[in-house]
Every structure is written in structure tokens, then in C-alpha cells.
Amino acid sequence: MSSDKVANLFADIPEKLPQELSSLLLEGKNVRIERIVSLGHSSKPGFWYQQNEHEWVVLLTGGALLRWEDGREETLAPGDYVYIPAGEKHRVEGTLAGEHSVWLAIFFTQ
């Protein structure tokens, strides 16, 4: 097994995105790395993420508003990252409409 070719996180982003775009960058036994691109998208009304995996996520471009079930809200600007343990209910309340929000998410099990 040898290293992959270099690729770029900001490449291959369509200008229009009817739906959020998720790209699997790496998958291992205990870890998965995804790029997610949003363009004004948000979680559907009433929907909460409640995941089996822990998630560490950083927003690299754009802007977003996250909400947790306990009412906590966090505005994310480029470079902001947060750790979301497995099972913790949260949702994307919104992302900026005018530009691509590029997320890098690391999902992992213990």
C-alpha cells in the first residue's frame, strides 16, 4: 500500500448544488473522512442527527449555524471546529446561501 496522489479539498465543487454534496475521502476500519459542501442547505425541519460514530468537524469556508437538542446554538465561521460525541442530537440550522460552505468531517469509533 502506498500513498495516494495529492488531491484538493476545494476542487470539483459544482456551482449549483440542489442537494448537499458528500464525498468520501478516506475510509478505514475505525475512521471515515468526508468532505461535505453546503450551499444554503439545512437539516430538514424536525430532523436531528443522532449518530453511532463520534464526529469531529471543521468548517473551512462559508458559514453555518448548528443547534443541539438542549437549545445550544453555535455559529461557525471558517476554521471553526467542534467535536460531537456519538448519540448527541444536533442539526444544521442553516448555512450561508451565497457561497459554498465546505466542511471536513472525521467520523470515528472508539
Place this chain on the structure above:
Amino acid sequence: MSSDKVANLFADIPEKLPQELSSLLLEGKNVRIERIVSLGHSSKPGFWYQQNEHEWVVLLTGGALLRWEDGREETLAPGDYVYIPAGEKHRVEGTLAGEHSVWLAIFFTQ
């Protein structure tokens, strides 16, 4: 266990860096996430990284030149990422002198 406070990848970077700056952002049983900031740094002459863990690394700002033992070289610009399997000998041949190169590295075991 609940989610951490939001923090920013580009915060708390000293203007001068006599040495590369490594910050542990998350540590799990099988995964470790680090921010590394370089400012013209490179691996010492003759030094090769040869790690027990797999590494997926993305350069977010700045610029860098990576080299592998087989002679392969890769220039990294912001957004460029590469997967480096455990054991694969590589080194940082150089990073830009005039600006901070911020790396996000995910180390993991299988």
C-alpha cells in the same frame, strides 16, 4: 460526555515560530487529530518520518514540498491533501518562509 466548545483552527498562532507548533485537537483510542503550523520549517537533513500510524494530512494555508524515499515529490498548495500509510518514509522538504503553513493531520490505526 457532551460536545466541546467551538474553537478555531487559525487562532492562537504566534507570529514567530522558532520551531514547528503541534497542537493536539482530539485524541481517541484509534484516532488523533493535530494542527501543525510551520513557518519555513523542514525536516532535518537526512531525517525521514516513518510512522506506526496511518496519516491523512491536508495543508490549509501556506505551501509545502513533501518528498518520499522513492524520490517522489509533491508540492502542496492550500486545500491539498494526501494519505500516507504507516511505515511509508517521507519528509517535509520545505515550507513557505513568508507565511504560516497550517496543516491538519489525522493519524489513525486500523
